[in-house]
Amino acid sequence: MEASLVPRRSLICWVLTFGVLWLSSKVQAQSAPCTTPTRQDGLCVAIHRCRNIYDIVQNPTPPPIGIANYIKRAACTLPGVERAICCQPQEVVPEPTISSAKIDLLPKECGQSVTDRIAFGNVTxxxxxxxxxxxxxxxxxxIIDGCGGSLINNRYVLTAAHCLKTRSTLKLVQVRLGEHTRNQDIDCNIYKDKYGEEIERDCAEPVEDYQVESFEIHPDYNRPKYSNDIGLIRLDRDVVVKYHIRPICLPVTPQLRLKQFERYIVTGWGTTENQTGSQVLLEATVPRVNNDECQQTMLQNRLNVQLSDKQMCAGGSGKVDTCRGDSGGPLGFSTDLNGPRFIQFGVVSAGVDSCGKKNVPGIYCRVGSYMDWILDTIRP
Incomplete structure (x- = not known):
């Protein structure tokens, strides 16, 4: 029998009414009407939820006196909030609504190193x-090596969408964890005395290869071009944490989603300044570049990119940049999350082909903007 569509107008109306009432109660609990120092209607919110003000107070450089006075005058009182500010409504960042059950799918023990493809990078x-x-x-x-990625829990690897949506002659089949030096079976830290004689070596267990059970590409990838360049790989079996295989932390709190640093660390095996893939995992420290400056640099170099606040830029200064092969790898920094942890703030997305020959920043997908999608997508 042929199926037919059934009107659901009454159900939709009920859902919308309930949703509006619920959202209204949530907003009232998280904010209150106020008047900004420029006598405009605003919302009193926790300072980490006011995007433009939080960016200023997180900057290690003190703001100009005029801006500092504005921030001081914009202070307001919100029950249960230590520091609140009267924020322009368009700058208010919504509080996350992900359930604790979803958050629990990400490990609390993450971003920890056991020891106390990057152009001009350092060997790790x-x-x-x-x-x-x-x-x-x-x-x-x-079988060839390609993009990078980061282990985020016992079953998922975070990477770039363009590493997953490949041409028909290139199919993702494996994810290798625990790798350091690609042309060695066993990776070791070798310690020598002042005469150059080996006195000790600390070796890792062999690498582990996982098959790809499935992967998810962000539904809005490449709309517009280079945007929403993020994806998830589900491995074919659970990962057992070892000394050389451990998950990275993600920006799970509202504060971390908005946090910015003056510099970040990016790692990969990709093309180096000699245009050859590195056998050894490399690292580079790259300066953050604000989006307005980055957009201007892209236009000056005739690059057709329209940046959004879901993207971030870093590198380019001193010809330090990521190159082809670093795509999908993590951009992060160490900060406090129940103690010092290395947290991933970006996914390597796009850049120029110069590989550090020009001072052009690389483009990264801002992980904090996709936490809801990540948590909605992963499953036990």
Whole structure:
């Protein structure tokens, strides 16, 4: 029998009414009407929810006197909030609504190194970045190394969408964890005395290869071009935490979602300044570039990119940049999350082909803007 559509107008009306009432109660609990120092209607919210003001107070450089006075005059009182501010409504960041059950799918023990493809990068130590993942592809019957990624829990790897949506002759088939030096079976830190004689070595267990059970690409990837460049890989079995295989932390709190640093650390095996893939995992410290400045640089170099607040820029200064092969890898920094943890704030997305030959920043997908999507997508 042929199926037919059934009107659901009454159900929709009930859902919408309930939703509006629920949202109204949530907003009232999280904010209150106020008047800004410029006599405009505003909302009194926790300062971390006021995007433009929080960006200023998080900057290590003191703001100009005029702006500092504005922030002081914009202070307001909100029950249960230590520091609140009267914020322009368009700058208010919604509080996350993800349930604690979803948050629990991400590990609390993350972002920890066991030890106390980057142009002009530094060679890393074994165990320094145990969350690094190496994506491997089948190209005409040959297994080749490609993008990077990061282990975020016992079943999922975070990467770039363009690393998953590949041409028909290039198919993602494997994810390698615990890798450091690609052309060695066993990776070791070797310690020598002042005469150059080896006195000790600390070796990791062999790498572990996982098959790809499935993957998810953000539904709005590449709309517009280069935007929403984020994806998730579900591995074929659970990952057992070891010294050389551990998950990275994600910005799970509202404060971390908005937090910015003056510099970040990016890691990968990708193309170096010599245009060859590195056998050893490299790291580089890259300066943050604000989006307005980054957009201007892109236009000056005739790059057709329209940045959004879900993207961020870093690098370019001193010809330090990420290159092809670093795509999907993590951009992060160490900060406090129940103690010092390395937290991933960006996913390597796009950049110029110069690989550090020009001072052009790289573009990163801002992880904090996609936490709801990540938590909605992953499953036990």
């Amino acid at each position: 130590q074994v165990f320094s970045y145990p969350w690094m993942a190496l994506l491997r592809y089948n190209q005409n019957g040959e």
